[in-house]
Amino acid sequence: xxxxxxxxxxxxxxxxxxxxxxxxxxxxxxxxxxxxxxxxxxxxxxxxxxxxxxxxxxxxxxxxxxxxxxxxxxxxxxxxxxxxxxxxxxxxxxxxxxxxxxxxxxxxxxxxxxxxxxxxxxxxxxxxxxxxxxxxxxxxxxxxxxxxxxxxxxxxxxxxxxxxxxxxxxxxxxxxxxxxxxxxxxx
Amino acid sequence: xxxxxxxxxxxxxxxxxxxxxxxxxxxxxxxxxxxxxxxxxxxxxxxxxxxxxxxxxxxxxxxxxxxxxxxxxxxxxxxxxxxxxxxxxxxxxxxxxxxxxxxxxxxxxxxxxxxxxxxxxxxxxxxxxxxxxxxxxxxxxxxxxxxxxxxxxxxxxxxxxxxxxxxxxxxxxxxxxxxxxxxxxxxxxxxxxxxxxxxxxxxxxxxxxxxxxxxxxxxxxxxxxxxxxxxxxxxxxxxxxxxxxxxxxxxxxxxxxxxxxxxxxxxxxxxxxxxxxxxxxxxxxxxxxxxxxxxxxxxxxxxxxxxxxxxxxxxxxxxxxxxxxxxxxxxxxxxxxxxxxxxxxxxxxxxxxxxxxxxxxxxxxxxxxxxxxxxxxxxxxxx
Numbered sequence: 001x002x003x004x005x006x007x008x009x010x011x012x013x014x015x016x017x018x019x020x021x022x023x024x025x026x027x028x029x030x031x032x033x034x035x036x037x038x039x040x041x042x043x044x045x046x047x048x049x050x051x052x053x054x055x056x057x058x059x060x061x062x063x064x065x066x067x068x069x070x071x072x073x074x075x076x077x078x079x080x081x082x083x084x085x086x087x088x089x090x091x092x093x094x095x096x097x098x099x100x101x102x103x104x105x106x107x108x109x110x111x112x113x114x115x116x117x118x119x120x121x122x123x124x125x126x127x128x129x130x131x132x133x134x135x136x137x138x139x140x141x142x143x144x145x146x147x148x149x150x151x152x153x154x155x156x157x158x159x160x161x162x163x164x165x166x167x168x169x170x171x172x173x174x175x176x177x178x179x180x181x182x183x184x185x186x187x
Numbered sequence: 188x189x190x191x192x193x194x195x196x197x198x199x200x201x202x203x204x205x206x207x208x209x210x211x212x213x214x215x216x217x218x219x220x221x222x223x224x225x226x227x228x229x230x231x232x233x234x235x236x237x238x239x240x241x242x243x244x245x246x247x248x249x250x251x252x253x254x255x256x257x258x259x260x261x262x263x264x265x266x267x268x269x270x271x272x273x274x275x276x277x278x279x280x281x282x283x284x285x286x287x288x289x290x291x292x293x294x295x296x297x298x299x300x301x302x303x304x305x306x307x308x309x310x311x312x313x314x315x316x317x318x319x320x321x322x323x324x325x326x327x328x329x330x331x332x333x334x335x336x337x338x339x340x341x342x343x344x345x346x347x348x349x350x351x352x353x354x355x356x357x358x359x360x361x362x363x364x365x366x367x368x369x370x371x372x373x374x375x376x377x378x379x380x381x382x383x384x385x386x387x388x389x390x391x392x393x394x395x396x397x398x399x400x401x402x403x404x405x406x407x408x409x410x411x412x413x414x415x416x417x418x419x420x421x422x423x424x425x426x427x428x429x430x431x432x433x434x435x436x437x438x439x440x441x442x443x444x445x446x447x448x449x450x451x452x453x454x455x456x457x458x459x460x461x462x463x464x465x466x467x468x469x470x471x472x473x474x475x476x477x478x479x480x481x482x483x484x485x486x487x488x489x490x491x492x493x494x495x496x497x498x499x500x501x502x503x504x505x506x507x508x509x510x511x512x513x514x515x516x517x518x519x520x521x522x523x524x525x526x527x528x529x530x531x532x533x534x535x536x537x538x539x540x541x542x543x544x545x546x547x548x549x550x551x552x553x554x555x556x557x558x559x560x561x562x563x564x565x566x567x568x569x570x
Contacts, residue, residue, distance in 0.1 A: 025365075027365075028364075028365030028366075028367075028390045029363075029364050029365040030365070031364065031365045031388075031390040033385065033390075036410070037385045037410050038528070038529050038530070039382075039385065039386050039524060039527070039529025039530060040385045040386070040388070041364075041385075041386070041387075041388045042386050042524070042527070042529060043383075043386040043387045043388070043520070044364055044387060044388035048520070049358050049387070049520070050286075050358070050516045050517045050519070050520045051286075051355060051358045051359065051513075051516065051517070052358075055285045055286070055287075056285060056286045057284040057285045057286070060281060060284055064279070064280055064281045064284065065280055065281045065292050066280070066292070066293065067277070067279040067280055067293070069213075069277060069279065069293065070211060070212055070213065070259065072210055072211040075210075078296055078313075079296065079297055079309065080296045080297070081296065081297055081298050081299055083298075083299040084296060084299055087296055088292075088293045088294055088295060088296045088303075088312075089211070089277065089293050089294075090210075090211050090213070090214075090275070090277075090293070090294055090303070090325040090326065091294075091295075091296045091297075091303075091312055091313060091314075092303075092309070092312050092313030092314035092315065093210060093313070094240075094242065094243055094244070094313060094314070094315045095240035095241070095242045095243050095309070095313065097240075101240075105238065105309075108238075109297070113298055113299065113300055113490065116491060119237045119489075119490055119491050120460075122237035122238040122310075123237045123460060125238070126234065126237065126238065126239050126240070127234075129240060129241045130194070130195035130196070130241060132241070133194060133195065133241040133242075144194065144198075144200075145200075146198065148200075148546060149194055149198040149199060149200050149546055150197050150198055150546065150550060151199075151546035151547035151548070151549055151550030151551070152550065153547055154547040154550050154551045154556060154557075155550060155554070155556070157557075158551065158556040158557040159554070159556055
């Protein structure tokens with residue numbers, strides 16, 4: 001069945017560079033674009049690539065999973081995956097768990113990493129955390145400057161037509177809704 | 188110090204925070220001179236990464252100057268110019284000894300599947316990041332890479348993630364001389380993957396995206412062909428046709444969890460969180476490569492599961508390769524390419540934003556305003 005084409009790829013794509021389709025394997029392998037593309041083929045020798053061979057070190061014992069490194073002392077509550085044999089030697093200490101979201105995170109980390117409960121609970125905790133933060137701001141008599149925090153000044157600077165259009169749609173929608181409600185009351 | 192802090196989806200605030208302290212004798216404190224906003228920071232910014240806590244400072248692409256070192260640090264001195272790979276790694280565990288620094292087992296207590304990453308939620312260790320004046324760098328002897336005199340801070344900053352990540356995306360695709368290479372995503376990672384594909388002897392490189400301005404940039408920066416999937420109603424059909432129905436030798440997914448192009452994927456993955464992001468680019472990559480081809484995944488996905496046609500992987504005999512980039516392993520080669528004049532990574536920087544105005548930087552990058560490809564953040568006092 002013939003496909004419907006929104007537009008033809010022939011019209012979209014520039015002329016393919018050398019080495020492209022419709023060449024035989026031999027022609028493709030003979031390609032040399034070094035005169036037109038800066039650096040072409042400089043890593044053609046696979047041995048030169050940092051990832052080859054994939055595992056560079058010889059086999060070493062699994063005991064090196066946790067080499068004897070100095071342990072950072074936890075000064076705040078640190079969540080440890082149930083799949084870790086021990087607390088890692090270092091960790092971040094910013095934003096320790098607090099409030100309801102903190103309790104939710106405590107609960108989430110009781111599940112192993114393959115469990116959906118863990119990740120969905122963490123995502124839910126993230127949303128609760130945002131609400132807690134707004135209340136924390138208000139408790140300090142500070143109203144979050146959402147306009148600035150969302151960087152919306154740049155929207156006005158770089159997408160003025162979009163802002164005006166969105167504002168016009170919003171105003172017209174509100175006006176239309178108001179008219180509909182008034183006409184219903186009147187009827 | 189002044190630092191960016193996360194307040195919730197699409198909201199960041201610049202505010203004063205206590206300066207970071209040495210918390211482990213292997214730590215160093217770095218004064219940041221350049222930082223970038225990465226495409227993967229947008230996953231945090233959009234609220235997609237679990238355990239992203241209010242108050243965290245993002246930023247895993249930064250360079251700076253050593254300000255203070257812990258008692259166990261031997262190779263660094265105050266005043267050294269260093270670039271810091273986005274991975275946090277010990278340099279001594281089973282994985283680090285194999286050069287898999289992105290898989291270090293000793294820096295992320297919160298999960299074993301991912302190593303530590305600066306400023307990337309508690310799912311990767313809960314460390315504060317570099318979109319600030321100062322940052323704590325654990326295992327600094329292993330992590331900090333001195334910046335050669337002939338490499339400026341802008342280029343060095345792009346060697347902390349974007350360039351070596353794109354390079355590894357191409358490397359994992361196993362490119363051979365004359366191979367046809369399809370790159371999904373015309374953001375910085377896709378651009379560097381496309382350039383790196385040429386270094387590895389590709390015969391043909393095509394970049395796929397939805398934004399014409401990004402594809403125009405890709406044509407110039409990476410001398411490649413481009414394809415806008417918004418202009419057609421069946422992207423894979425066109426891509427197969429472009430490859431004479433054989434399919435492409437390799438495909439590199441440089442998009443990850445917020446791919447566009449499929450309403451079902453976007454709603455279930457991004458809006459409803461029923462899967463770990465929208466895997467449209469990966470889906471198309473699997474379907475676009477030839478039988479026996481290679482799909483390299485360097486785009487970031489969430490920790491749960493995604494809908495991809497794994498049956499096609501089996502039936503076509505594909506090789507899938509994926510990882511977080513091991514930046515420390517790739518940086519020496521990337522620096523050689525810069526010194527040889529093969530590439531000038533800072534050409535991708537389109538916006539330079541003072542740290543104080545970083546909220547606008549996030550919005551511009553997220554909303555693809557003003558032709559944005561890569562925003563760089565300049566802390567106060569950095570020249």
